[in-house]
Amino acid sequence: MPVNKIHSFFAIFIGSFFLLCFLILIILFYNHQSDKIKSLALESMTMLAEWNRLENDSNDLLLNRFTQFGTDSSLVVSNWENDYRSFEIKLDKLIDNEFIKRQPEILKRLDGAYRVWRFTEVRLNNASFYFNQIIQSGLGEKVMVNGMLHTMYMMRMQGQLDIDEISLLEETIYALESLDNATNEFDHLFNSIVLDLEVSGERYLQRIRGLFVALFSSAVLVLIISFYINRQLKTAQVNRKIYLDSRKARLLQSLCENSSEEGQAVFNEKRVEYELKLSFDVPVMLIMIQIDNFNDFSHLYNIEEQQDSIMELCSDFKTMLSQNSTNIEYFLYNKEFIVFIMNTAADCEFSDLEDGIRIWHSKVPADGDLSISITLTDLCFETDDLDRDFEYLCRLSEYRYLLGKHSFITPGAWKIKPFEYFKYPQEKERLFIEAFKSLDHDETINLMSEMIDYAAPYGPESVKRLILRLTAAQSSVAELLAKSFHIEVSQGVTPMILEIQKKETLEEARMMLDGIVSNVINACQQKKSEKHDQTVLMIREIIENELDNLNLSADYIADRFNLTTSYINRLFKQHTSFSIAGYINERRLLKAKELLLSSGLTVSQAAEKAGFASMGTFFRLFKKNFGQTPGELVSDPVNTKIE
Template identity: 25%
Template sequence: MLSRKDTRYYGKIFLAMTLSIVLTITVLSGILYINFERIALQQSYDQTMNSLSQTTQEASVMAVTASTFAKQIYSDQHIANLLNFADVHPMEISTAVRQLTNYRETSPFIDSIYVYNAKAHTFYVSTDMSVAAVFDESEFYDHEMREMLGNLEAYDSLMPIPRKLSIEGLAGNIAEKQRDVYSFLLYDTLMPKANRNAIVVNIKETQLHKHIDGSLTSDPANTFLLDKGGYLVSSSWKYPMLTDMKGTSYINRILADPDSSGYFVEEVDGVKSLVTYTEPDYLGWRYVRILPYTVISERIDILRGKTIIITVSILLAGLGISYFVSRRLFSGLSKKLSRLGNLEAEQRNSLQSMKYEYLRRLLHGDADRNPDRVKTGFARYGVGLDPYSPVRVLLMTVDDYRSFIEAYTVEDRQLLRFGVLNIAQEMLNEAGFAAAGVVLGDDRIAVIVQARDEGAENEREAILEHAGRIQAAVTQYLKLSITVSTSMIGEDIQAVHGLCLQAIEASFSRVFHGPGSIIDSETVELKKAKPYEYPLDKEKQLIDELYLERIPAVKELFSEIIRDTENYSYMSFQLAVSHLSFALQNAIRSMGRRLSVAGELAIPSMPLYQHEWNETLEEFMGRYMHLFDRLEKHMEENKGRTRQEDVSERIMKLIDEKYMDSSLSLDLLADELGLSADYIGRIFKQTTSKTILGYIQEVRMNKVRELLVETEDPIGEIAEQAGFSNNPYFYKAFKKHNGVTPAEYRRINGWQAEQEQELV
């Protein structure tokens, strides 16, 4: 039994605890109730911005892809004839158009490719529609492109031009009326306006559409791209591409904020909505997402209802608990202190999480990097860095990431990543550096490093030395292999985002140095400064050797081209691999009919800038060497049927037998031999230094000269006997080869023959 004094004391404690619980729950509930809407809006905005930020990269990828294809087409040897000559042989046109089709078929997002010869006023077209491959400019179905090419100064080279490709009026069974495309123009700005040839690559709008609004009408949100003039540059499930959105209040509000991102709530088409928009990217495009407010308010209403129920329940439970707890207050004081300790630990953990999130946003460029405001943030979260002093970024990347995720659970991987972070921070702090780091992603840990003594010499060498020690400690204690890349030094904290990107870019050079390497950005930047020129001559030589079945030479040339990129940037390596992969793909496709291996020998793939890419240069080249070995094996198995050494002799024999046939052509010879036209052309050129068409011309000319001297047949009949079916072309070709007309040749050589006969 409690005494009267204890009862009064107990009553005061009970009353104080009850009032504290009631007041605390009421205040907290009120604050949460009031702030639910603001928090929900902010969360929705953050999620949307993350999604839109990822989508902005797709436009860059599209531009780079289209630019690469346009430049490859422009430098293609076959297609150069279409650009540079007004009178192109039909055989060369056929070859070039096939090459255009090869380019188009390498990507499912290419709608069509045009080659425009300004001098000939001719379009050469590769498209999936059933249309002709050659159009006179006046008859070309893409009227808008004709007008654009007549006013090239109005368009930037290799920049996307959103437009609707009209295909009405075409013959055939084409059901479409229009296609949404992004057109990329490549033309020579130094040429006179009237002679500007052009390459046009039309990219399907669906490439971006599937990343922007792939869910279509199943998603209540509406997402689209907007240019600085207020026109849509992508389709949405509500509006078609190129719709003029100016005049609507929410679009005008976005256009009034030309350089920033943000969100606001406003009625859109009569529906209250959350409008989120990004800042313009380098193309001047902005990403806009409209989400009906009911989607957000539905969650808010549910949360509000749950909060009220939980609050009342907690309040009632708290009153009951306070009654029993207050009676045991004296005997259970140690338990209460323990609970307070646990609450303190939870608060510390929460502060640590907020610290990591702040550092992560700072490195990603999502946080304000003004030194004055960063100083306040550092003080709030206990970060021991000076925002006004020079900084570096140390990036640690887990090697062999696929094995890493297979060997450990999600929780274990998280612990190991924090283990790497703690080892790095402790070792750098012990070495006299200030360090603060965070886990950036699945396989990346970044540490912002600062020398405590700003006048310290050899700071770069010291960082690299300690990077090696960190690697050794991680291997010893965590049994992990990591690659460390260091950025250059920045003037103050404002440079930290750029330094982080610099370190990430340097980490891609792991392909050259291998896992467990230390990569310095200064070395990488020096390599980037060196201009890289892709060796097209070696690529051509490699393809020629491949057609000649000289696999050892193919391996050697491949190794030379790839290994040369070690002296340049990682982008140079990517460029070389892309060029070689495309060239080898075309070559194997040409050889496929003869070797029957086109479906068996696939070009090794390589992901761009992904953590799944863990191969060294040697391992990557090994996969290609294996491809060449398999190709050589198929060649050996087919040597009994098709020996390349006598291909040229068989071609010459066929020409000597069939030169009288005016329809004799490269394709006819290829059909006779059971080989591809490209292949026999390369083999004949390689072994005789002549083209097949040139040799046909030579045999026919020899026969014409013989008949002109030895017979008195009319010149027209002689031309037909030699296989020339076109008299004007025959006379022109004869004079080009002999310097005189057929009649003059007969007169001169006939007179010489008579003189020689008289001497005899």
């Protein structure tokens, strides 16, 4: 996987991890706040239930005034008073809750309720004081057994109470009624506050949810924006790198094409800007990699995939070269070529470097999607000669046309004859055309191979020119044969030349030419065979219909077909193994035999009917063919039917 893709993967992974952690923290915080709100709601509802119970007890005690205290009235009053004090403690705790402190409206209403509670507490203290006075005076044992108010009236009617006792009881009843009014007011306020607490808690949770959604959306948006910015930065970096690489490639190509002082000055001026470490103070070596089947490769992958594959190949090749080289640069040349320029190490031998490149090249699959050919040149010791060496490298790479794909080309591997000494083999071409016209397949292929082998030592340019001229001649003959034999030829001269020019190697061009020759000759021979079969069939029909014609002969039939006697004899014999004269005699003898056995004619009559002009010839041929004379045949009792 490329490094930039690995970095992108880790960036996405880390961003997603932190976003997930943030989401988990949000969920935990929300659950914590929700638990606090639920706990407060439960606490407030518990207090409300306790207050309702306390109020019910107060109603029994204070409003109905018929509560039976039993024998221990002081304990009942003390428990009743303690319940009020316990509720007060819980109320203080509720007011101190952090959530309520963050709710100004609720806190304000609680403060008001608390002031009402203080008023209720005063009334409670007042009622408790009078209760304790009643208990301490011993009056409680009298009036708090069957109901305080009922007992007070009964004892008052009976004169059992004095004025102070009656006043004490009335003050107690008044204090109880005041406490009742105070508790009613607090009950109204506290119920509404509990309901508001529930609404405020739900509203608070909704705000938290909204805040969390906003935070999460903001985090996602920030993450998306950061990824977008990161992607744009990477794109800008990639574009910048592509721009610098393209400028670097142009500079290197310009130097290779023009290494004069002017070209070197331009290179030295830009080398620092483009971070080129190539030095010409040490020997320089040029290597060219050519992508085989570049058209298929470019159609098989998109531009990005092509670049990735080429970059991976170049990186691998550069790593291998770095073992024997110091500074290595490369650039793309005419799409399908990659030119490497490098400074060789001081202790590096050319043969060792060549062996290393050859071993690396052998590991690249020849039948893979990215098959390559490699061309090497000798070491360049002078910067001024770099353009000449590059031109020589380009010419040397053209020998891939002769060697084929996945070839390894080195200087001195070919003994090249001067191109100006090359002469087109016109006599061979004439023989080739004649062999092709005569449908001699083997001779045509052999002559074509001899012409190509003759041109090969003069270099690929000579072979390409010969192939083009040979293609034109072959196409012309193919069109001529197509008209003569009424066959179809797939391509004309111009399309065939255009097609042959697309072939990357001589092997591919040779296969194309061989295929055309084979297809045309096979089609012509098939048509010719069909025509010959029809001619032989017509000859047989003429012989069968004109056996009694004394002029029937090979010359007579040749005149009928407007052909020579020798040709028509040769054609007939190829298909029947008989000459025309022999076949005529064979058919006449069979007819004479049939007439002798079935019609009752005399020998001379049968011979005349069969077309024999000479009786001597008839007897001689009959005896030779059937082993007996015509008379013996007729007199033989065995011959009762035609054999």
